[in-house]
Amino acid sequence: MKVIATIAIGAFSLVAAAQTTTFPETPHIHTTLNHFTVIDPGEPISMFAIADHSSFAIERSGDKLFVEPLRENAATNLFIWTTTRQLIYEIDPAGDLSKMDMLVRIPPSAHTAQQSAVTASLSAENRRQLSMQEEDEALMRSENITLDDQKQHPGEIAVRIEEVLRSKDQLVIRFSLRNQSTDPFRVNTPDVFQPRPTEIPISLLSLRDHQLNQQTASRFKATKGSPIDVIQAKVLIPNLEPGQATTGIITISGSEQSAPTLYELDFGSFQNNALTAEVVL
Numbered sequence: 001m002k003v004i005a006t007i008a009i010g011a012f013s014l015v016a017a018a019q020t021t022t023f024p025e026t027p028h029i030h031t032t033l034n035h036f037t038v039i040d041p042g043e044p045i046s047m048f049a050i051a052d053h054s055s056f057a058i059e060r061s062g063d064k065l066f067v068e069p070l071r072e073n074a075a076t077n078l079f080i081w082t083t084t085r086q087l088i089y090e091i092d093p094a095g096d097l098s099k100m101d102m103l104v105r106i107p108p109s110a111h112t113a114q115q116s117a118v119t120a121s122l123s124a125e126n127r128r129q130l131s132m133q134e135e136d137e138a139l140m141r142s143e144n145i146t147l148d149d150q151k152q153h154p155g156e157i158a159v160r161i162e163e164v165l166r167s168k169d170q171l172v173i174r175f176s177l178r179n180q181s182t183d184p185f186r187v188n189t190p191d192v193f194q195p196r197p198t199e200i201p202i203s204l205l206s207l208r209d210h211q212l213n214q215q216t217a218s219r220f221k222a223t224k225g226s227p228i229d230v231i232q233a234k235v236l237i238p239n240l241e242p243g244q245a246t247t248g249i250i251t252i253s254g255s256e257q258s259a260p261t262l263y264e265l266d267f268g269s270f271q272n273n274a275l276t277a278e279v280v281l
Contacts, residue, residue: 026077026090031056031069032100034162036142036174039065039089039104043082052076056091057236057247061172066249068174069094102142142166143209145279150213155181157240157270159277161211162247170231171254171281175265176247179240183271187240189233190265192252195222195278197262204260207280217278222262228252254281 031037044063050056055074059066065080073093080087087106142165158178165172179185197220207216235248250265260280267275 026088028090028092029067029078029104030092030099030101031067031094032097033069033072033094034144035068035097035100035102036163036165037067037101037104039067039080039106041080041082041087041106043084046081046083048081049079050076050091051078059234059236059249061232061249061251066172067091068247070247145209145211147211148213148216150211153180155271156273157181157185157267157275159265159267159275161265161277161279164209164281166254166256169253169255170251172249172251173265173279173281174247174249175277176245177240177267178245179242181271182242184242185240185270187235187238187246187248188268189230189235190250190267192228192230192250193225193264193266194228195220195225195262195264197222204262204280208260210280212278212280220262225264228263 029037029039041063045060045065048058048060048065050058050067052074055069055071056076057066057068057070058078067078069091071094075093076091078089078091080089089104142163144163145161147160158180160176160178161173162176163174165174175190177185177187199219199221201219202216229252231251231253233248233250235246237244237246240246252263254261258281263279263281265277265279267277269275
């Protein structure tokens with residue numbers, strides 16, 4: 001996995017001359033299935049556009065984009081507009097995990113850099129560099145979530161917690177849902193709770209980054225607990241037809257230093273049955 005810095009090849013021009021960018025000049029981003037690539041342009045994003053929405057999930061969180069390939073053998077291009085420039089990328093088909101770009105960090109534009117030089121002191125710049133380094137390290141610490149043995153039944157909505165990305169003060173949780181029923185299903189933003197176990201039959205430390213099956217979760221005899229504020233939540237396909245699947249992300253407060261904690265994501269109900277997922281993060 002790599003952290004790369006790249007320079008934008010398409011920039012807003014101050015002269016009235018036509019500009020073109022050819023395919024060989026376009027920088028490539030390497031992805032892998034079931035993993036995010038984070039694109040950080042270093043300044044606020046005004047808008048973005050991706051050509052193939054069915055093959056790539058893309059979500060914006062603050063001034064960063066999270067890109068995830070949904071299938072193999074699919075490539076597309078991505079345009080990003082910030083307040084000072086335009087960025088163009090070719091996103092290659094999902095490939096080997098060891099060669100993926102985990103974080104694409106773009107150096108600030110000349111205009112942004114000049115403003116920083118005028119308004120920031122040397123000590124402030126040192127703090128900014130340290131902050132960027134800490135963020136890089138945090139973005140590299142995404143963890144896949146292990147699913148305990150769990151029976152899947154035809155006619156239900158399968159909920160899977162796929163991955164957690166830990167930063168200094170937030171947890172970004174990626175989840176997926178598959179409609180295995182014959183009825184359509186509306187995916188709502190899940191409510192997040194912190195259940196309170198009344199018994200500890202298994203150490204939470206040993207279950208960290210595990211999605212619990214119903215049998216294991218019930219052994220904790222937990223009460224519903226306190227609701228957790230959701231900072232941001234997005235779902236790629238909110239309306240699931242029979243046989244269709246989708247993925248989404250939800251951001252809550254938390255950090256890598258936090259002790260292992262039991263969380264419950266509540267997606268409401270389906271056919272009078274509660275639709276929840278219990279995970280230790």
